[in-house]
Amino acid sequence: MNIDLQLRAIFSNLFSIESSQIHSKLSAADVDKWDSLQHLNLVVAIEEEFGISIAAEQITEMLTYELIILLIKENLELID
Amino acid sequence: MKTATEELKEALHKASLHNVIKALGRLTTSKRANFPPPTTTVCVLRNHTVDNLVWFLKAAAELRQLTIECALAPFDQLMQVILDPTSILHKPQAEIVILSLVLEPFTNHNSNFTVSELITRLSEIIQALRDNTSAILVLNTFLVPVVPTQGISTARNSSSLEHKIRQLNEWLFSICQNDFRTFVLDFNQIEAQLGSVYALDWRMWYAAKSILTNKFLVKYAIEITKIVCALKGRSKKCLVLDADNCLWGGVIGEDGLEHILLNPTEYPGNIYYEVQKLFLTLHDRGILLCICSKNNEADVWEVLEKHPHCLINRRHIAAWRINWLAKPDNLISLASELRLDLDSFVFLDDSSLECGLVSQTINEVHVIQVPKHIWEYPEILIKEGLFDTLSDTPEDHMRTQMYLSNSLRAVEERKFAGAEDFLRTLDMIATIKLAAPNQISRIAQLTQKTNQFNLTTHRYSEIQIEKLIRSNEHEVVCLTVADRFGDFGLVGVAILWFDNKVAEFDTLLLSCRILGRNVENVFLVECINYIYGRGIDRVKGTYIPSLKNAQTKMFYSYVGFTQLPTQTATQHFELRLTQPITSPHSYIEVRR
Numbered sequence: 001m002n003i004d005l006q007l008r009a010i011f012s013n014l015f016s017i018e019s020s021q022i023h024s025k026l027s028a029a030d031v032d033k034w035d036s037l038q039h040l041n042l043v044v045a046i047e048e049e050f051g052i053s054i055a056a057e058q059i060t061e062m063l064t065y066e067l068i069i070l071l072i073k074e075n076l077e078l079i080d
Numbered sequence: 081m082k083t084a085t086e087e088l089k090e091a092l093h094k095a096s097l098h099n100v101i102k103a104l105g106r107l108t109t110s111k112r113a114n115f116p117p118p119t120t121t122v123c124v125l126r127n128h129t130v131d132n133l134v135w136f137l138k139a140a141a142e143l144r145q146l147t148i149e150c151a152l153a154p155f156d157q158l159m160q161v162i163l164d165p166t167s168i169l170h171k172p173q174a175e176i177v178i179l180s181l182v183l184e185p186f187t188n189h190n191s192n193f194t195v196s197e198l199i200t201r202l203s204e205i206i207q208a209l210r211d212n213t214s215a216i217l218v219l220n221t222f223l224v225p226v227v228p229t230q231g232i233s234t235a236r237n238s239s240s241l242e243h244k245i246r247q248l249n250e251w252l253f254s255i256c257q258n259d260f261r262t263f264v265l266d267f268n269q270i271e272a273q274l275g276s277v278y279a280l281d282w283r284m285w286y287a288a289k290s291i292l293t294n295k296f297l298v299k300y301a302i303e304i305t306k307i308v309c310a311l312k313g314r315s316k317k318c319l320v321l322d323a324d325n326c327l328w329g330g331v332i333g334e335d336g337l338e339h340i341l342l343n344p345t346e347y348p349g350n351i352y353y354e355v356q357k358l359f360l361t362l363h364d365r366g367i368l369l370c371i372c373s374k375n376n377e378a379d380v381w382e383v384l385e386k387h388p389h390c391l392i393n394r395r396h397i398a399a400w401r402i403n404w405l406a407k408p409d410n411l412i413s414l415a416s417e418l419r420l421d422l423d424s425f426v427f428l429d430d431s432s433l434e435c436g437l438v439s440q441t442i443n444e445v446h447v448i449q450v451p452k453h454i455w456e457y458p459e460i461l462i463k464e465g466l467f468d469t470l471s472d473t474p475e476d477h478m479r480t481q482m483y484l485s486n487s488l489r490a491v492e493e494r495k496f497a498g499a500e501d502f503l504r505t506l507d508m509i510a511t512i513k514l515a516a517p518n519q520i521s522r523i524a525q526l527t528q529k530t531n532q533f534n535l536t537t538h539r540y541s542e543i544q545i546e547k548l549i550r551s552n553e554h555e556v557v558c559l560t561v562a563d564r565f566g567d568f569g570l571v572g573v574a575i576l577w578f579d580n581k582v583a584e585f586d587t588l589l590l591s592c593r594i595l596g597r598n599v600e601n602v603f604l605v606e607c608i609n610y611i612y613g614r615g616i617d618r619v620k621g622t623y624i625p626s627l628k629n630a631q632t633k634m635f636y637s638y639v640g641f642t643q644l645p646t647q648t649a650t651q652h653f654e655l656r657l658t659q660p661i662t663s664p665h666s667y668i669e670v671r672r
Contacts, residue, residue: 013099013102014098037129037288040288041097044097045096048094055283056287
């Protein structure tokens with residue numbers, strides 16, 4: 001599993017951006033289509049892609065690309 | 081590599097939004113640059129977060145070769161959007177309105193509401209929609225809680241939330257029973273199909289007023305698409321069946337009449353028996369049943385005629401190809417015999433080889449494979465809603481009979497050298513009259529379903545036809561035809577628009593089953609003479625090209641219309657009259 005590659009694919013499809021534009025500090029402020037609704041879709045897409053479950057509290061913590069990667073890793077380890 | 085369509089199908093099946101978006105993007109760039117299919121305008125009014133429905137609706141429609149333009153009204157501004165003539169509901173005018181409602185915003189999360197006050201509020205919204213649009217309305221039931229809200233006394237308590245929601249839902253059903261432009265989708269059924277855990281997301285409900293999961297929204301979108309398909313004439317008309325392991329279990333050529341599986345009291349014969357009942361229901365609704373089987377013809381007929389549990393008889397089968405030829409070839413020849421387009425065919429077979437062969441060679445045919453888990457067989461036939469129509473008319477029921485007489489006629493046809501000689505012997509009677517109220521449903525259905533002989537392909541709902549009949553500027557003219565083999569019923573419609581001293585054909589169509597007998601010429605001439613009889617000497621006609629109607633391109637020239645010069649694909653024709661036109665075919669008796 002390559003978390004970075006999979007997450008990049010989700011980002012570029014949901015937000016219509018090129019993979020090259022994605023960097024670790026990327027946040028909603030940098031991306032036009034990253035609004036509150038697409039944020040929810042991001043949550044659901046990540047849950048499906050990685051087979052994890054994100055708590056309501058964590059949804060608001062998903063502020064940057066880097067933080068989201070961390071959150072995924074954390075959740076994956078919890079499952080193991 | 082997967083095709084864009086396969087990718088879309090898979091993404092939709094998984095309810096994966098970002099993959100749906102990706103596949104849709106791939107599809108729109110890859111095809112149909114020069115011939116975009118007609119677009120259906122849909123508007124979603126809602127009081128909850130349902131935004132992803134727009135994507136899933138586009139995707140589900142795409143998989144049935146339809147294009148949907150979907151607008152999403154602002155959150156919980158129902159009346160504002162309905163009453164504002166400049167809102168996205170009206171610009172462009174929506175053909176279908178999805179009123180997607182959940183209960184909580186109406187009750188302020190307080191379960192002390194009364195059913196009657198809620199019905200009053202809902203009625204106002206629905207009435208405003210009826211008054212301000214001519215769109216088809218798609219409503220939904222409210223979700224009944226899956227956990228009893230008052231514990232063990234819930235069922236006993238008539239003021240329980242469950243009880244009130246069920247009463248509201250009954251009221252919703254009663255609306256669509258009395259109004260043919262309203263449909264009600266049962267959200268509780270969709271929830272049950274998925275299981276509540278997969279259908280509803282309480283986390284997203286409390287965090288963002290979004291209760292329905294993507295999985296739920298996909299099913300919702302598919303149900304809506306079924307309605308769009310029926311409205312746009314995409315309902316399937318013919319079901320082609322394999323014999324062995326499709327109509328019955330086992331192989332008749334090897335197992336013999338005694339040992340094939342069709343006994344309603346034994347497994348798995350009971351499944352095939354159940355499926356045959358479904359075939360019969362389709363037949364009674366006017367769907368044509370055909371057999372396409374690699375078999376000895378006599379063996380198959382033996383089952384249909386002699387097996388004590390075989391419900392499908394020879395008389396239910398409109399046409400058949402029981403031989404050893406390739407199935408795609410047989411399908412093409414069935415389509416030409418029945419005078420139907422291949423895209424109105426559904427092909428059912430147990431062999432993955434045959435299914436693959438058909439779907440690869442004839443893209444238009446919808447292929448269903450008998451499932452490996454044979455107990456899923458009955459459900460697989462109905463869940464896609466391929467044969468759903470907006471209404472079941474008596475003509476539907478008669479249709480197989482008519483195709484059967486057509487087969488008889490085809491046999492007669494071979495006995496005559498010239499087609500005209502043959503037509504002379506048919507004793508055809510064409511009755512041409514203004515539409516009567518009891519014909520509205522059939523007229524609307526003809527405008528929705530007729531593709532080949534349809535000059536303008538304008539689709540109308542029943543309510544629109546009703547308006548046209550009442551309008552002073554329009555006349556709806558109907559053609560019914562009979563011959564010595566039987567009655568075809570209502571097979572032609574012309575909608576005339578009178579504007580001052582000019583008459584124009586808004587619609588001119590004939591059902592494909594009546595073509596090839598020159599009736600269309602008689603119909604056109606009679607319509608023109610009717611117009612002349614009203615003191616009008618200038619007649620206009622239009623041809624709007626579609627994927628299917630090329631054969632009608634020069635139809636107006638037949639009686640001497642002049643083609644006007646144009647730069648567009650749409651062709652305009654005009655005729656000046658100085659006297660009535662004589663009927664071109666004396667062997668067709670005209671009754672007015």
